[in-house]
Amino acid sequence: MIDRRSVMASAVALGVSALAGGTALARAAKIRPMDPKFPDGFLWGAATAAHQIEGNNLNADLWVIENVPGTIFADRSGDAANSFELWPVDLDLVKGMGLNSYRFSLEWARIEPDEGHFSNAMLDHYKAMIEGCRARGLKPVVTFNHFTTPRWFAAKGGWHSPESPALFARFCDRAARHLAAGIELATTLNEPNLAGVIGEILPPQLLAGDKATQEAAAKQLGVPLYTPGVSLYIKDPKTYRANMMEGHRRGLAAIKAVRPDLPVGVSLAMLDDQAVGKNSMRDQIRERYYNEWLRLARETCDFIGVQNYERKVWNDKGPLPAPADARRNAGGIEVWPGSLAGAVRYAHEVTKLPVYVTEHGVNSEDDALRQWLIPAALAELKRAMDDGVPVRGYFHWSLIDNFEWGFGYHHRFGLHSFDRETFKRTAKPSAEVLGSIARKNSL
Numbered sequence: 024m025i026d027r028r029s030v031m032a033s034a035v036a037l038g039v040s041a042l043a044g045g046t047a048l049a050r051a052a053k054i055r056p057m058d059p060k061f062p063d064g065f066l067w068g069a070a071t072a073a074h075q076i077e078g079n080n081l082n083a084d085l086w087v088i089e090n091v092p093g094t095i096f097a098d099r100s101g102d103a104a105n106s107f108e109l110w111p112v113d114l115d116l117v118k119g120m121g122l123n124s125y126r127f128s129l130e131w132a133r134i135e136p137d138e139g140h141f142s143n144a145m146l147d148h149y150k151a152m153i154e155g156c157r158a159r160g161l162k163p164v165v166t167f168n169h170f171t172t173p174r175w176f177a178a179k180g181g182w183h184s185p186e187s188p189a190l191f192a193r194f195c196d197r198a199a200r201h202l203a204a205g206i207e208l209a210t211t212l213n214e215p216n217l218a219g220v221i222g223e224i225l226p227p228q229l230l231a232g233d234k235a236t237q238e239a240a241a242k243q244l245g246v247p248l249y250t251p252g253v254s255l256y257i258k259d260p261k262t263y264r265a266n267m268m269e270g271h272r273r274g275l276a277a278i279k280a281v282r283p284d285l286p287v288g289v290s291l292a293m294l295d296d297q298a299v300g301k302n303s304m305r306d307q308i309r310e311r312y313y314n315e316w317l318r319l320a321r322e323t324c325d326f327i328g329v330q331n332y333e334r335k336v337w338n339d340k341g342p343l344p345a346p347a348d349a350r351r352n353a354g355g356i357e358v359w360p361g362s363l364a365g366a367v368r369y370a371h372e373v374t375k376l377p378v379y380v381t382e383h384g385v386n387s388e389d390d391a392l393r394q395w396l397i398p399a400a401l402a403e404l405k406r407a408m409d410d411g412v413p414v415r416g417y418f419h420w421s422l423i424d425n426f427e428w429g430f431g432y433h434h435r436f437g438l439h440s441f442d443r444e445t446f447k448r449t450a451k452p453s454a455e456v457l458g459s460i461a462r463k464n465s466l
Contacts, residue, residue: 061465066379067121067123068125068418069120069125072166074100075421075426075428076425077104078102078105079101079103080103080171082132083173085251091236094236095429096428098431103426104448110155117161118159120454121459121461122457123160124163126165126166126381127164129149129165129167130171131173132174134149134197136173149202164206165209166212168212170213170253171252176190178244178246180247181251182266182267183262188269191270192270192277193277195275195278199280203281210381211271212270212271212290218260219257219264234256237249237256250263271319287325289319289327290328290330291313291330293330294312296308304337309369313369313370314373321374326378326415329380331363331382332356333356333358334357334359350392353386353434353435361400364400367404371413378412378413380417382418384421384436386434390453393438393451422437423437423448439451
């Protein structure tokens with residue numbers, strides 16, 4: 024299994040022919056002064072997702088996948104960071120850093136563990152988190168679905184099912200009626216633009232391994248098709264994507280019906296795609312991976328969430344290799360601080376919507392890389408804002424090291440580490456780097 028945050032970089036590993044040129048492009052970028060002050064009311068936050076930190080998410084689609092014999096997952100999520108119990112500790116971390124907001128997700132599988140049965144206890148749990156944010160002066164930004172779905176939903180084929188948009192809308196309605204009053208911002212889905220397309224650029228063995236794991240889960244449960252929300256292999260991408268788009272429409276409408284003034288958007292995974300030479304592939308890549316969802320966001324959303332970790336420079340044949348002197352993450356991928364601003368500029372160009380950076384960060388054991396990246400990327404983001412791009416907030420991924428899907432616990436994105444035995448959280452120096460900027464609201 025591969026991490027969605029690095030998945031599009033895998034095209035290079037597939038032997039796409041490329042020419043040198045990234046360094047020249049970087050040199051061409053103009054360095055100009057920027058106003059270091061961010062606007063009043065700017066949201067400074069850290070982000071997490073329920074399945075990745077809560078632990079023991081027994082009714083989730085991935086619990087089956089992680090534990091089925093022959094799974095391609097490196098680890099089972101297990102206790103994760105035990106944040107289902109320790110969420111007050113996590114909120115204290117956010118507050119202690121000097122941030123003013125926290126992005127987290129609802130776990131559909133906890134709230135609706137069996138089809139049509141909604142748990143008031145679990146809804147109250149997330150209500151307590153929302154109220155805990157408010158008590159600490161933090162604005163809660165809530166993702167209604169961050170990939171994982173209930174196992175009964177996956178056993179229907181997940182988003183393949185013709186029922187899936189209505190089922191998601193019903194969940195959004197029930198959750199909103201219990202929770203929406205305290206939420207600052209909401210997003211319907213997390214990175215739905217990757218569904219059904221990431222398999223095109225992956226090594227065949229990864230896709231085959233994911234397909235085999237899904238088939239083993241389906242056999243174990245006695246169903247014809249088992250499709251979890253984190254899937255590389257998708258049997259019918261066209262149907263799956265269409266149902267996700269309709270699910271977004273209906274889910275957003277359900278939330279708005281409960282609380283019309285609540286800003287609702289969607290978060291998309293976006294590289295900073297750059298063009299070089301004649302007949303660059305850049306525009307067709309953008310059309311394939313982002314534009315369908317950007318157009319839908321323009322029609323339906325109050326804002327667009329952008330999640331960026333890297334750039335790609337495209338000529339007419341494929342992506343160019345990174346410069347030889349590039350800084351690289353734990354996966355060997357270039358870390359380039361201008362990529363966030365580039366992705367944000369394009370998202371706003373297409374949607375004309377206000378932008379929240381709902382994820383940005385780096386997979387690295389070396390926190391010095393994170394300490395360098397945060398202010399460097401924010402400086403470029405502020406230049407985009409000075410040019411008129413309406414960015415309203417920045418959420419770093421992630422508050423703590425966590426369960427990174429197929430890679431298990433082997434990737435490190437956190438501003439804090441944690442001990443998997445005691446669950447003790449320890450701040451990394453990067454937490455103070457971001458916190459210092461947030462407290463001053465200025466670079």
